[in-house]
Amino acid sequence: MSHLRFKAVEEASKRKAVEVTAPADKTSDYFGKYVFDRNTMRKYLSKETLKLVLNAIDKGEPLDRQVANHVAAGMRMWAMEMGVTHYTHWFHPLTDGTAEKHDAFVDFDGSGGMIEEFSGKLLAQQEPDASSFPSGGIRNTFEARGYTAWDASSPAFIIDGTLCIPTVFISYTGEALDYKTPLLKSIGAVDKAAVDVCHYFDRNVKKVFSYLGWEQEYFLVDEALFAARPDLILTERTLMGHESSKNQQLEDHYFGSIPSRVSAFMRDLEYECYKLSIPVKTRHNEVAPNQFELAPIFEECNLAVDHNLLLMSTMKKVASRHYFRVLLHEKPFKGINGSGKHNNWSLGTDIGVNLLSPGKNALQNLQFITFVSNVLMAVYKNNALLKASISSATNAHRLGANEAPPAIISVFMGSQVSDLLDELEASRELKDIEVKEKTGTRLSLNYIPEILVDNTDRNRTSPFAFTGNRFEFRAVGSSANCAAAMLALNTAVAGQLIEFKKEVDRLIESGMKKEEAIFTMVRKNIKESKPIRFDGNGYSDEWKVEAAKRGLDCETRVPVIYDAYLTGQSVDLFAETGVLTERELHARNEVKWEQYTKKIQIEARVLGDLAMNHIIPVATRYQALLLENAAKIKLLYDEGKALKIAKQDLAIIEDIAEHLDFIKTKTDEMIEARKVANKIENEREKALVYCEKIAPYFDEIRYHIDKLELIVDDEMWTLPKYRELLFIR
Ligand code: ADP
Numbered sequence: 112m113s114h115l116r117f118k119a120v121e122e123a124s125k126r127k128a129v130e131v132t133a134p135a136d137k138t139s140d141y142f143g144k145y146v147f148d149r150n151t152m153r154k155y156l157s158k159e160t161l162k163l164v165l166n167a168i169d170k171g172e173p174l175d176r177q178v179a180n181h182v183a184a185g186m187r188m189w190a191m192e193m194g195v196t197h198y199t200h201w202f203h204p205l206t207d208g209t210a211e212k213h214d215a216f217v218d219f220d221g222s223g224g225m226i227e228e229f230s231g232k233l234l235a236q237q238e239p240d241a242s243s244f245p246s247g248g249i250r251n252t253f254e255a256r257g258y259t260a261w262d263a264s265s266p267a268f269i270i271d272g273t274l275c276i277p278t279v280f281i282s283y284t285g286e287a288l289d290y291k292t293p294l295l296k297s298i299g300a301v302d303k304a305a306v307d308v309c310h311y312f313d314r315n316v317k318k319v320f321s322y323l324g325w326e327q328e329y330f331l332v333d334e335a336l337f338a339a340r341p342d343l344i345l346t347e348r349t350l351m352g353h354e355s356s357k358n359q360q361l362e363d364h365y366f367g368s369i370p371s372r373v374s375a376f377m378r379d380l381e382y383e384c385y386k387l388s389i390p391v392k393t394r395h396n397e398v399a400p401n402q403f404e405l406a407p408i409f410e411e412c413n414l415a416v417d418h419n420l421l422l423m424s425t426m427k428k429v430a431s432r433h434y435f436r437v438l439l440h441e442k443p444f445k446g447i448n449g450s451g452k453h454n455n456w457s458l459g460t461d462i463g464v465n466l467l468s469p470g471k472n473a474l475q476n477l478q479f480i481t482f483v484s485n486v487l488m489a490v491y492k493n494n495a496l497l498k499a500s501i502s503s504a505t506n507a508h509r510l511g512a513n514e515a516p517p518a519i520i521s522v523f524m525g526s527q528v529s530d531l532l533d534e535l536e537a538s539r540e541l542k543d544i545e546v547k548e549k550t551g552t553r554l555s556l557n558y559i560p561e562i563l564v565d566n567t568d569r570n571r572t573s574p575f576a577f578t579g580n581r582f583e584f585r586a587v588g589s590s591a592n593c594a595a596a597m598l599a600l601n602t603a604v605a606g607q608l609i610e611f612k613k614e615v616d617r618l619i620e621s622g623m624k625k626e627e628a629i630f631t632m633v634r635k636n637i638k639e640s641k642p643i644r645f646d647g648n649g650y651s652d653e654w655k656v657e658a659a660k661r662g663l664d665c666e667t668r669v670p671v672i673y674d675a676y677l678t679g680q681s682v683d684l685f686a687e688t689g690v691l692t693e694r695e696l697h698a699r700n701e702v703k704w705e706q707y708t709k710k711i712q713i714e715a716r717v718l719g720d721l722a723m724n725h726i727i728p729v730a731t732r733y734q735a736l737l738l739e740n741a742a743k744i745k746l747l748y749d750e751g752k753a754l755k756i757a758k759q760d761l762a763i764i765e766d767i768a769e770h771l772d773f774i775k776t777k778t779d780e781m782i783e784a785r786k787v788a789n790k791i792e793n794e795r796e797k798a799l800v801y802c803e804k805i806a807p808y809f810d811e812i813r814y815h816i817d818k819l820e821l822i823v824d825d826e827m828w829t830l831p832k833y834r835e836l837l838f839i840r
């Protein structure tokens with residue numbers, strides 16, 4: 112018998128690495144070739160226009176229509192020289208990924224001919240007919256219009272002959288319908304709040320940037336094998352498949368040598384990234400077979416988020432040139448590690464000081480400890496919110512499994528910093544710090560630099576870890592838009608810094624000296640946020656018990672986790688920082704619940720189809736073969752002997768019957784449960800029923816399918832097996 116599986120296995124086994132050649136000798140020669148960056152602007156914009164644009168980017172000054180016209184003209188000229196014919200506003204709706212709608216530059220010239228047209232108006236704002244993007248009820252029919260508006264702080268770029276202009280996406284009434292709008296607001300909020308706190312230490316600070324360096328994990332699968340797995344095509348994960356006898360237990364993949372096909376893909380991808388100014392730097396194999404990682408040099412948060420989204424779409428395109436499919440799903444394969452995105456985050460001033468890095472003198476170190484303790488407090492107070500920001504139907508498979516952070520947010524500080532925090536908490540005096548300021552010698556705060564230079568004790572089990580000069584938010588999902596996590600974190604930290612400053616000012620007003628007031632509040636932070644600090648093994652069951660005792664949020668049901676966005680505390684936080692209104696928060700949660708339901712619903716359908724159309728027919732056919740064999744034995748031998756000879760056949764026949772019975776019964780039950788769930792109108796309630804009543808069938812049904820995979824004749828099995836999907840050579 113020849114079916115898709117064997118053709119695919121054969122095709123995949125014959126593939127060779129696809130040749131790639133570098134676009135130029137040096138990376139710097141073509142870095143940013145497709146980006147309207149500062150260098151390009153200098154060539155295509157007048158001095159005056161350039162100055163105004165840079166003021167808008169660097170200082171947030173408004174851009175008027177006239178300037179937009181000049182920029183549009185320069186952009187168009189550059190783009191046309193690059194062979195571009197179309198332009199698009201590129202935005203991040205509340206679904207996964209990005210959206211774009213292309214328009215040609217052409218327009219009638221008014222006298223019967225055509226001209227290339229691109230005005231400031233078209234650059235600055237558009238009204239795409241994007242009414243099917245989720246809005247959570249904000250865009251009712253009477254106010255259905257959605258607008259995209261130019262984000263000048265992220266440069267335009269060219270993809271496949273189209274000029275892409277990064278934009279925000281908002282409703283007619285000004286509400287955010289995307290990730291970028293609140294992200295930009297959160298960046299502004301943390302900038303302002305952090306600058307205010309920096310002024311205790313240095314009056315010259317004018318701006319504080321939030322930085323992001325993401326690490327992107329992903330899987331590659333051969334295109335032909337992918338095509339033979341309907342579950343991968345429709346859900347990006349395998350809904351069934353028995354573990355391969357060998358998978359990651361030998362730990363021979365991690366940092367191992369990269370297979371030549373993959374290495375060609377990686378180089379090709381890097382060339383494309385460089386042309387788009389994505390500063391990718393690190394590549395390596397990950398823990399699981401076929402799993403890899405890529406990380407850039409960190410950048411300002413908004414740009415880094417755009418670059419991550421651009422990377423994810425570029426990866427998919429480049430992969431197909433190499434006959435691969437990229438899986439960004441958090442858990443494509445059972446029994447081996449899933450993929451995440453580690454968001455390395457820090458705050459830095461416009462004069463180049465990393466606020467999360469220890470300094471050279473006492474004052475700088477007090478500043479360092481001030482920011483670290485405020486981040487701790489922010490994460491502590493908002494641990495449920497931060498978890499909500501990274502939770503999704505797909506990431507839920509990864510969190511809590513024994514290879515990824517648990518569904519509890521805690522912070523790992525490392526023993527040295529922990530000791531220091533404990534010491535500060537215990538100390539009664541500030542005199543030490545004052546002395547140190549003058550003499551620059553000895554004392555607790557002064558010894559941080561030496562220790563941190565070599566901060567190597569990392570804890571891979573922690574969802575939020577301090578790594579010497581930044582925090583690493585590791586619970587983010589590999590397929591997620593980083594913005595969701597970053598805007599929650601920036602907002603939480605902004606809110607905390609605002610409160611910190613209020614209290615310090617109050618103490619100063621009541622007569623306390625500035626340093627002492629700061630120190631008092633730092634100690635209060637350290638003390639109160641203590642329950643969030645955990646340096647032990649986050650995978651252990653003891654931690655779950657302990658975390659609950661500490662009052663940390665331990666909820667594991669995703670639809671309920673989302674409630675954290677709507678608590679009084681979160682609503683106040685987002686309102687005070689001006690990042691999202693209560694109405695926006697409600698609308699966004701509606702979208703989240705709806706997305707959750709849809710994801711589970713699709714998986715349930717695919718699982719049902721595969722069970723009925725692939726698994727049951729194949730297992731029945733094999734069973735029939737065995738029955739036929741047993742019947743023939745019966746013809747040849749007397750009953751006693753026949754039963755003896757056919758004993759194993761009969762045992763397998765019964766085994767198969769049992770599994771089939773279970774699969775069919777449970778699949779029917781699951782379909783019935785869906786019918787009930789689909790009648791529910793309330794999105795939260797519906798998502799919760801999908802979570803509690805439908806998703807649990809997946810593992811139950813799968814268990815029996817995977818057992819059948821071990822029993823049924825390999826020749827007959829139609830779906831590529833894990834051992835075939837997972838080992839690219
Ligand atoms: P590891 O796997 O050891 O955590 P990687 O080199 O893979 O380290 O990734 C570290 C990421 O952190 C990179 O994107 C790097 O640019 C980023 N990073 C380094 N310093 C900072 C910082 N101060 N702020 C934000 N990101 C940073």
Ligand code: MG
Nearest residue numbers: 326453455583
């Ligand atoms: Mg890391």
